[in-house]
Amino acid sequence: MEIALLAFFAVGYFVLAGADLGVGMLLPYLGRTSAERGLVLASITPFFLGNEVWLVAAAGILTGAFPTLEGELLSGMYVPFVTLLLGWVVRDAGIWLRGRVDRGAWRAGCDGAVVAGSWTVTLSWGSVFTGLAAGLSSLIVVPAVAALFCVHGLALAGLRLRDGLQERARRFSGSSGERTIYALTSGGMALVCLLAGFRLPLAENLADPATLALLTPSLLVITPLLVASQVWLWWTFGRAQVRSQ
Structure with a gap:
């Protein structure tokens, strides 16, 4: 149960927040002026904090249900995780303070923080995946992960933007359509996440039964609430598309 929930929240984070990061990475391309970047x-903006909650939930499960493994991961990949957190803070600060x-x-500086932070988080994830995928070079994994995030972000931008901004985001998808591309890149995000997870000795590092007896019922209550809040968020704000002024 704990392994399935960890996979669920991790995949949810990469599918949802990965698109936000992709938009941030390509902000200079999607928005040529300060006003356009604000629209992008x-x-x-209505979703990025809610999307990041999935990572917080995944980290909480990893810490509670797999405490030994969590310590080994942090000690073994200290630099990528610290860099990831720094990029996360810089990127979110840029969005909030713009x-x-x-x-x-000031707006240009915040835009730069969003771009730099988004690239830092994505490249850090690429480094983490490289560490988990023994035998694969970072020269292959990191660019591939960055490209996946970028295409995922373009697909979301094509769905959320309108007019000239949408046409700019659509240049990659072409006749395939942004919905198709978003579905494909979501599958790619899930696949990368699951492949990395298969490299982790999760079953061998489960917490003791007493800890799991307290943790599992809490997760079974929290998970539906988080999913419901995410559905409400997209139902409320996702139908409104951002138009060029």
């Missing part, structure tokens, strides 16, 4: 960021000061230089 507005397409993900509209706080009405100055072009």
Whole structure:
């Protein structure tokens, strides 16, 4: 049960938040002016914090149900995880603070923080996957992961934006359509996540039965609530598309 829930939350994070990161990575391409970049960021602003909750939940399960493995992962890949957290903070700060000061230089700096933070988080995940995929070179894994995030972000941008911004995002998908591309890249995100998870000795590092007896009922209560809140979020805000001014 705990392994299935860990996989569920990890896949949910990469499918949902991976698209947000892809949009941030390609912000200079999607938005050529400050006003356009503001509209692009507005397409993900209602969702990005909710999407990140899935990673927090996955980390909580890893810590509670697999405490020994969690310590080994952090000690073995300390640099990628610290870099990932720093990029996460920088990227979120750029999104939150962009509209706080009405100055072009301030907005440009926040846009730069979003781009740099998004690339940092994505490349850090690529490094983590490289560490888990023994035998594969980082020269293969990291660019492949970055490309997947970018295409996933373009597909989301094509779904959320309208007018000229949408056409810019659609140039990659062409006749296939952004819905098809989003479905394919979501599958790719899930596959990469699951392949990395298969490299982890999860069953051998489960916590003791007493701990699991307390943890599992809590997870069974929290999981439906999180899924319901995510569905409500997309039902409420996902139908509204961002149009060029």
